[in-house]
Amino acid sequence: MTASTDRILTTHVGSLIRPEALVAFLRTQDKGERFDERAFRDCLRRSVTDVVRRQIATGIDLMNDGEFGKTISWSRYIVERMSGFKQRDARPDDHAMPKAVIGKDHRDFPEFYAEYDATQGFTRMRGWVVTGPIRYTGFDALQRDIDDLKTAAGPEAGEHLFMTAVSPASVVPDRQDEYYQNDEDYLFAVADAVRVEYQAIVDAGLILQVDDAYFATTYETMVPPGTLNDYRAWAELRVEAIKRALRGIPPERTRYHLCWGSWNGPHTADVPFKAIVDLVLQIPTGGYSIEMANPRHEHEWRVWEKTRLPAGKVLLPGVVTHSTNIVEHPDLVAERVTRLARLVGRENVIASTDCGFAQGPFVRRVHPTIMWAKLSALVEGARLASATLWGRAAG
DSSP states (O other), X not given: OOOOSSSOEEOOOSOXXXXXXXXXXXXXXXXXXXXXXXXXXXXXXXXXXXXXXXXXXXXXXXXXXXXXXXXXXXXXXGGGGBSSEEEOSOOTTOOXXXXXXXXXXXXXXXXXXXXXXXXXXXXXXXXXXXXXXXXXXOHHHHHHXXXXXXXXXXXXXXXXXXXXXXXXXXXXXXXXXXXXXXXHHHHHHHHHHHHHHHHHHHHTTOEEEEEOHHHHHHHHHHTTTSXXXXXXXXXXXXXXXXXXXXXXXXXXXXXXXXXXXXXXXXOTTOOOXXXXXHHHTTSOOSEEEEOOSSTTTGGXXXXXXXXXXXXXXXXXXXXXXXXXXXXXXXXXXXXXXXXXXXXXXXXXXXXXXXXXXXXXXXXXXXXXXXXXXXXXXXXXXXXXHHHHHTTXXXX
């Protein structure tokens, strides 16, 4: 994928806050209750149309469907599109954070997380078991999502549409495995399965975004007692799995999203970006979407003072964050964009968000009105940055 040669384009990470009418259907599904399938489909289609039109009106250049068709979360949706998984010993009302993110941050701030985790709306996150061979089975749901997005955007949208899909590393990292003999066999089976989804998205003319929060967050669940070298060995295998899943797919049709987990917590145990940037740049995608606006990671723009962005690659920095209800000033957004553009090249930057504003149907990080205000600030900040970088008055 390429940025623009005459201005800074804008996009976001993918997951947007679902409208209440859609959430009502998804709650019914989540509880295993009966619902009107046709009415649900109509509501989903309308919801996607509305969110695409809102992105267009806001001025977002590269847009998606808000991930509205993903009925569990940004990552766990995939268990409904694969064979081999079953859920056991999980209470229907268990809304705790997934076990795979319970690490040093939770140990260091137990009082905070005792309150915070109880407020999160995650469902169906625990108790997953691998009981058989993993194969991709989600063709109908995937085609529905592709059709809804393309219909909502219209034929003129063309290259401006992207769709997210989970990375191999982020597919049920806290599973119990009763089928595969080792971690590598499981991981590569997952890579082969998700590749089917990746290929279909690209074949449909969309840009593929590979989402991989667990790639970074696993560090704080391993270290300590493990070491950075232990974590890097774990991560290197995940890079090989992503390469396997992306084989044969043109890099310019893809982008990779890395974050340190979307929850609004202390994040004091996050792995430094400088410790993993070399691994990230081995992932054969055309762009890298990286969390760079929240106060725990904003200073890491300086990594690009010493790290060369490979030729032909694009940086999609988070220049507004999902983690606070404060709306960034457009001047600050422009400042974040321009300092990075001067390091990696103005033509290699697409302004984005840190992470999704919602991690599933029932988990949102800001109020919906604030989400759209942040996206407007993103667009205005990119306009101001463009004026500075291309040496013309901001009109």
